[in-house]
Amino acid sequence: MGAGPAGLAAARILSEHSVSVDVFDQYPRAGGQYWRHAKNEPFPAESFKTTLTSSRLNWLFECSIWQIESEKSGHTIYAIQNGRTIERTYDALLIATGAIERPLPIPGWTLPGVMTAGALQSLIKGQGLIPGERIVVAGSGPFLFPVIESLQKSIQQSSSSNPSSDIRIVGIFEARKLSRWLLNSVGLLLNPEKVIDAMRFLINLKREKLRVTTGRVITSIKDTNSKNVKRISVMPLKGEKVSNNPTGQELDCDVIAISYGFTPDLTIPSILKLKTVNKEDDEIVMVDSNQRSSKLGVWAAGEITGIGGHEIAIREGEIAALDILGKGGSLTSAIRKIDRWRKQIFATGLARVYKVSKRWFEWNADDVVVCRCEEVSRDEIINSFRELGADSVRTSKLFTRAGMGMCQGRLCHRNVQDIARVFGSESTKISRPIGGAVTLGELSD
Amino acid sequence: MKPLRTEVVIIGAGIVGAMCAYYVNRAGLKAIVIDRGTVASGTTGAGEGNIMVSDKSPGPELELALKSRDMWFEVAQDLGNEFELVAKGGLAVSRGDASSLFELSNSQSVAGVQTKRVGASEIQELEPFISKAIQNGVHYPQDAQCQPMLAAAHILRQLQRRGLEFIGHQEVLKIERKSENLTVRTSTLEIQSDFVVNAAGTWAGEIARLAGSELPIMPRRGFILVTAPLPKYVNHKVYDSDYVDNVASSDADLQTSTVIEGTQSGTILIGASRERVGFDKSISVSVIQRLARQATSLFPILAGAQLLRVYNGFRPYSPDHLPVIGADSLIPGLYHCAGHEGAGIGLSAGSGKVIAQLIKNEIPIVNPEPFSPARFQMAYL
Ligand SMILES: Cc1cc2nc3c(=O)[nH]c(=O)nc-3n(C[C@H](O)[C@H](O)[C@H](O)COP(=O)(O)OP(=O)(O)OC[C@H]3O[C@@H](n4cnc5c(N)ncnc54)[C@H](O)[C@@H]3O)c2cc1C
Ligand SMILES: Cc1cc2nc3c(=O)[nH]c(=O)nc-3n(C[C@H](O)[C@H](O)[C@H](O)COP(=O)(O)OP(=O)(O)OC[C@H]3O[C@@H](n4cnc5c(N)ncnc54)[C@H](O)[C@@H]3O)c2cc1C
Numbered sequence A: 001m002g003a004g005p006a007g008l009a010a011a012r013i014l015s016e017h018s019v020s021v022d023v024f025d026q027y028p029r030a031g032g033q034y035w036r037h038a039k040n041e042p043f044p045a046e047s048f049k050t051t052l053t054s055s056r057l058n059w060l061f062e063c064s065i066w067q068i069e070s071e072k073s074g075h076t077i078y079a080i081q082n083g084r085t086i087e088r089t090y091d092a093l094l095i096a097t098g099a100i101e102r103p104l105p106i107p108g109w110t111l112p113g114v115m116t117a118g119a120l121q122s123l124i125k126g127q128g129l130i131p132g133e134r135i136v137v138a139g140s141g142p143f144l145f146p147v148i149e150s151l152q153k154s155i156q157q158s159s160s161s162n163p164s165s166d167i168r169i170v171g172i173f174e175a176r177k178l179s180r181w182l183l184n185s186v187g188l189l190l191n192p193e194k195v196i197d198a199m200r201f202l203i204n205l206k207r208e209k210l211r212v213t214t215g216r217v218i219t220s221i222k223d224t225n226s227k228n229v230k231r232i233s234v235m236p237l238k239g240e241k242v243s244n245n246p247t248g249q250e251l252d253c254d255v256i257a258i259s260y261g262f263t264p265d266l267t268i269p270s271i272l273k274l275k276t277v278n279k280e281d282d283e284i285v286m287v288d289s290n291q292r293s294s295k296l297g298v299w300a301a302g303e304i305t306g307i308g309g310h311e312i313a314i315r316e317g318e319i320a321a322l323d324i325l326g327k328g329g330s331l332t333s334a335i336r337k338i339d340r341w342r343k344q345i346f347a348t349g350l351a352r353v354y355k356v357s358k359r360w361f362e363w364n365a366d367d368v369v370v371c372r373c374e375e376v377s378r379d380e381i382i383n384s385f386r387e388l389g390a391d392s393v394r395t396s397k398l399f400t401r402a403g404m405g406m407c408q409g410r411l412c413h414r415n416v417q418d419i420a421r422v423f424g425s426e427s428t429k430i431s432r433p434i435g436g437a438v439t440l441g442e443l444s445d
Numbered sequence B: 001m002k003p004l005r006t007e008v009v010i011i012g013a014g015i016v017g018a019m020c021a022y023y024v025n026r027a028g029l030k031a032i033v034i035d036r037g038t039v040a041s042g043t044t045g046a047g048e049g050n051i052m053v054s055d056k057s058p059g060p061e062l063e064l065a066l067k068s069r070d071m072w073f074e075v076a077q078d079l080g081n082e083f084e085l086v087a088k089g090g091l092a093v094s095r096g097d098a099s100s101l102f103e104l105s106n107s108q109s110v111a112g113v114q115t116k117r118v119g120a121s122e123i124q125e126l127e128p129f130i131s132k133a134i135q136n137g138v139h140y141p142q143d144a145q146c147q148p149m150l151a152a153a154h155i156l157r158q159l160q161r162r163g164l165e166f167i168g169h170q171e172v173l174k175i176e177r178k179s180e181n182l183t184v185r186t187s188t189l190e191i192q193s194d195f196v197v198n199a200a201g202t203w204a205g206e207i208a209r210l211a212g213s214e215l216p217i218m219p220r221r222g223f224i225l226v227t228a229p230l231p232k233y234v235n236h237k238v239y240d241s242d243y244v245d246n247v248a249s250s251d252a253d254l255q256t257s258t259v260i261e262g263t264q265s266g267t268i269l270i271g272a273s274r275e276r277v278g279f280d281k282s283i284s285v286s287v288i289q290r291l292a293r294q295a296t297s298l299f300p301i302l303a304g305a306q307l308l309r310v311y312n313g314f315r316p317y318s319p320d321h322l323p324v325i326g327a328d329s330l331i332p333g334l335y336h337c338a339g340h341e342g343a344g345i346g347l348s349a350g351s352g353k354v355i356a357q358l359i360k361n362e363i364p365i366v367n368p369e370p371f372s373p374a375r376f377q378m379a380y381l
Helices: A005-014 A046-053 A117-127 A144-161 A180-189 A192-206 A267-271 A310-324 A331-353 A358-363 A377-387 A393-400 A412-420 A440-443 B014-028 B060-079 B099-110 B118-127 B148-160 B203-210 B245-246 B285-298 B301-305 B341-359 B374-380
Strands: A019-025 A059-060 A063-071 A075-080 A085-092 A093-095 A100-102 A115-116 A132-137 A167-176 A213-215 A216-223 A230-238 A249-253 A256-257 A263-266 A276-279 A284-287 A298-300 A370-373 B008-011 B029-035 B090-094 B116-119 B135-138 B165-167 B175-178 B181-185 B190-193 B195-198 B218-227 B235-241 B258-264 B268-272 B307-317 B324-327 B334-338
Touching: A005 A019, A005 A310, A019 B014, A063 A093, A063 A117, A063 A267, A075 A132, A075 B235, A085 A440, A093 A310, A100 A117, A115 A117, A117 A132, A117 A144, A117 A256, A132 A249, A144 A167, A144 A192, A144 A256, A167 A216, A167 A230, A167 A249, A180 A192, A180 A331, A216 A256, A216 A331, A263 A284, A263 A393, A263 B181, A298 A310, A310 A331, A358 A412, A370 A377, A377 A393, A377 A412, A393 A412, A393 B148, A440 B285, A440 B301, B008 B181, B014 B029, B014 B060, B014 B148, B014 B195, B014 B334, B060 B148, B060 B195, B060 B341, B090 B099, B090 B118, B099 B135, B099 B165, B116 B118, B118 B135, B175 B203, B175 B218, B181 B195, B195 B203, B195 B341, B203 B307, B203 B324, B203 B334, B218 B285, B235 B285, B258 B285, B268 B285, B285 B301, B285 B307, B307 B341, B324 B341, B334 B341
Parallel strands: A019 A059, A093 A298, A115 A256, A132 A167, A132 A256, A167 A213, B008 B029, B008 B195, B029 B165, B090 B235, B195 B334
Antiparallel strands: A063 A075, A075 A085, A100 A263, A216 A230, A230 A249, A276 A284, B090 B135, B116 B135, B175 B181, B181 B190, B218 B268, B218 B307, B235 B258, B258 B268, B324 B334
């Protein structure tokens, strides 16, 4: 389930053996978030080309899995493809459904032109489109780098094809200071190639006369009198608090891409009631060294077992596939496990460097909307704890409807959880009993 | 540690516990509500919030339901309607032979329920998106709806301003009778009181046992499909009355009947009918499909509606499907108010009032006999 780096890496190994494999993905093409590409483009990773044409793999694209039932005879997947119900039973399942972005609510984040960095990335990668001319990238975390890189590339392309085009990145703001990288010194020692990656990125920026302003955050976004133009306020961060010293600045732009990292998409794992654990405040699927979940016959790989990037996802997918084939104890698997360990140390350190502090919610105006689908504000959520007696995300949701709308908390669960933690609440496990888009009509057939 | 002292301890902060607290407080008694979780963390957090008179046959439950329905509006008047209480009305429809529906509505109207028979054109007027095939129905203007979790929370919050004490996150582990007192214990608290009200819903049998008594309350699973927000396609609470016939038939598979309604947030809730039917099954694809099929055949426009969520809860039920309201036969001072099955929201106000009246030795608003715990406790006496 999921044809991103983790799912594809597993499929590649499985396709070399005589097992029959179905690969499900809700997108029209393989690649997941990392290898997102436009329809007419070649697949971005050379080493997967033969996998994509393997006769042992049966691809089920634009197919959304909405339910799974587990019985002794196997696991039955219920999915919808082009309005048709698919119902198939399997001996083994590998869940590799990836992550969801985690925005941080700030006043004005619901205005048009404001988007998550991932949404901007998808527009660029999937459709070759830059939705404006003056672009700001802000937030925190390593994901800002690839977004800026694709943005630069895309800007170059558009100015070479249309010399009159004048698209510019007008600001890059990273909340965390560079000095926090000390928190990941072990990770860097074990993964020296990452230092080279970072240097290359910085040199690239320099060449374009761009710089990342660190220790600064966007605290509000407002409309201006001129069409499409937004005015953002950028303030320095002192400790975890917004400060006015040195003074903040204002900046006009028309696209604001914000990223505060990712959170695992636990929709499918929650349907299967897989055991989960907390890692760096994220709920992740609990797996053993062979990526086996708590349920017999179910493996999990990629971002759902912890945010770590595509390289770890690939290793995990491979390790899971080897174990599915009964080769969990092989040398091939052992080598991959060592590599996974090395990369995980880096990823864990990275999560520490770019930790989204619970106190960051304090910068916000009380009436900032946290749950967009149901338009629930921060003070309504706080009120549900202070006044109505909510004691968890679950009960707060019953009172406020935060997380009950179209996206079923995919966007806000993690943020409501962080607000709830301030009130001493234990974390509420994610529960989304319906995994993907399905209509009553499709169910009635 | 010094024990707390009060007149009434109410165990359970669901809607039933909240309403007991309301009427006990109105009766001038000092009370503490205690819950092992927080407010509405039990079945009340899974309920649909219908306050219905239309789905009950004449008898003690209907009598209580009628009174309780009006009392809900009095509570809203008193405390402020911050829980979306509206008398939206119910519409029971029949696809085939409507004789049993009309028979039921006739007897209901004799019992004091407002009913109005409606034909195809009136049905279309009440529900413009309903299937054109529907020819017969009964409109029940008294049927109402509320948001039960908000109701319980709001009632308890307001009562705390009127002297009620609410203690969350304390599980009752023991109930002891000593001389004239009942002592309720948790791992860190001891509360002495004259009366204890067991409003622990599905877990009421457990509470009775802790006190040294017995009560046959069991869980019965029920669930609801929730669609994505839609325009107002469904105005009333609409249900398929054919289940009356279905239940009469011995075909167990047919024991689902659609109950469809819109909520203020725009989502449509599709449930199995309360009261006469119920599942002991877990969420299963086949049941979801059957409910979806029934819903789309009643409202064809819902075929395009996206299913967002399915949730379930455990309805507390007693062997004869009537709630248990009254004094325990074995333990003096212990009262039960539980086992309301699929109607606990609707019946909560009336039940709370009856409890307060029994404690105060007043004549209750309905004859409490049929609800007495004694009907299940004879064997132990
Ligand atoms: C919006 C976004 C953009 C990102 N862009 C980048 C980037 O540019 N560079 C980078 O280094 N990292 C990026 N990441 C991080 C990225 O998630 C990982 O580095 C990597 O792709 C993880 O691989 P994965 O296989 O675990 O998950 P993914 O690549 O996310 O793959 C998961 C796949 O599962 C499918 N899926 C999920 N649920 C269902 C369902 N119910 N039914 C059917 N299919 C389903 C999805 O369609 C998806 O294709 C991005 C993440 C997000 C959320
Ligand atoms: C899917 C579904 C839909 C429904 N729809 C409707 C409807 O539309 N209309 C309607 O009228 N009814 C409906 N019902 C039924 C209704 O929800 C219940 O009858 C009602 O909520 C019961 O309320 P209660 O207060 O008795 O129980 P609960 O809400 O369960 O409260 C009991 C409380 O006792 C607490 N407790 C238990 N043990 C202990 C202990 N040892 N110590 C301390 N505290 C304890 C629990 O934590 C809980 O909070 C529905 C039920 C379901 C499942």
